Amino acid sequence: xxxxxxxxxxxxxxxxxxxxxxxxxxxxxxxxxxxxxxxxxxxxxxxxxxxxxxxxxxxxxxxxxxxxxxxxxxxxxxxxxxxxxxxxxxxxxxxxxxxxxxxxxxxxxxxxxxxxxxxxxxxxxxxxxxxxxxxxxxxxxxxxxxxxxxxxxxxxxxxxxxxxxxxxxxxxxxxxxxxxxxxxxxxxxxxxxxxxxxxxxxxxxxxxxxxxxxxxxxxxxxxxxxxxxxxxxxxxxxxxxxxxxxxxxxxxxxxxxxxxxxxxxxxxxxxxxxxxxxx
Numbered sequence: 001x002x003x004x005x006x007x008x009x010x011x012x013x014x015x016x017x018x019x020x021x022x023x024x025x026x027x028x029x030x031x032x033x034x035x036x037x038x039x040x041x042x043x044x045x046x047x048x049x050x051x052x053x054x055x056x057x058x059x060x061x062x063x064x065x066x067x068x069x070x071x072x073x074x075x076x077x078x079x080x081x082x083x084x085x086x087x088x089x090x091x092x093x094x095x096x097x098x099x100x101x102x103x104x105x106x107x108x109x110x111x112x113x114x115x116x117x118x119x120x121x122x123x124x125x126x127x128x129x130x131x132x133x134x135x136x137x138x139x140x141x142x143x144x145x146x147x148x149x150x151x152x153x154x155x156x157x158x159x160x161x162x163x164x165x166x167x168x169x170x171x172x173x174x175x176x177x178x179x180x181x182x183x184x185x186x187x188x189x190x191x192x193x194x195x196x197x198x199x200x201x202x203x204x205x206x207x208x209x210x211x212x213x214x215x216x217x218x219x220x221x222x223x224x225x226x227x228x229x230x231x232x233x234x235x236x237x238x239x240x241x242x243x244x245x246x247x248x249x250x251x252x253x254x255x256x257x258x259x260x261x262x263x264x265x266x267x268x269x270x271x272x273x274x275x276x277x278x279x
Contacts, residue, residue: 008073010219010248030061062214070159072222180211219248
């Protein structure tokens with residue numbers, strides 16, 4: 001199977017041209033390529049396919065073979081892939097994933113995409129649609145007990161369910177490997193959850209680490225970064241334009257604070273290498 005490894009802020013996936021490559025078992029392939037010792041090493045597999053409702057379809061798998069609905073860093077890299085590989089000459093590109101269409105504007109230098117701005121759509125705040133089991137219509141600053149300790153979380157869906165936790169513990173010192181899986185598999189999340197642990201630096205800057213369902217800790221998470229800024233604005237911690245500092249780099253997020261308005265994410269998209277792998 002021919003592939004290209006790409007990343008956005010260190011959130012790395014293996015990308016496959018589904019116009020040319022036919023994969024018998026995509027979920028199994030995702031597990032194989034994601035292994036960092038016996039495979040390529042990635043947070044998952046993304047297959048680019050034709051679409052009847054958008055310019056391209058993005059089929060995303062997590063490292064454990066489970067399907068992912070959306071990936072903000074991934075969709076930027078899809079836009080770079082299709083432009084750089086001359087599958088399109090458009091600089092405004094639409095990509096669909098599990099029925100949700102995202103619109104991406106790419107910045108091109110010397111014939112290659114260097115960054116992209118994505119309209120990530122409006123946030124979903126209704127608890128049952130995220131989903132999270134809550135007695136309230138929206139789970140904003142809601143208490144949850146995990147591993148014997150109470151946390152305050154704000155739940156947002158940006159195509160994937162997210163629980164955002166603001167903490168005074170420096171996120172680089174937070175015991176994410178221990179607490180992340182317990183959030184992911186907590187019974188209040190019927191479909192599991194991605195969890196962001198966040199320090200507020202000031203109203204324009206947030207520091208974040210993320211535990212993603214099906215992948216574990218990743219160096220960045222686009223939908224999680226969007227959810228974090230939405231949660232920060234809802235809780236009065238941030239203004240409308242925020243830079244989120246992740247282990248893998250920075251993403252810029254804009255949101256008006258109006259629930260019906262789109263969240264916009266701007267960040268890099270980079271190619272690491274291309275090659276072939278035996279499945």
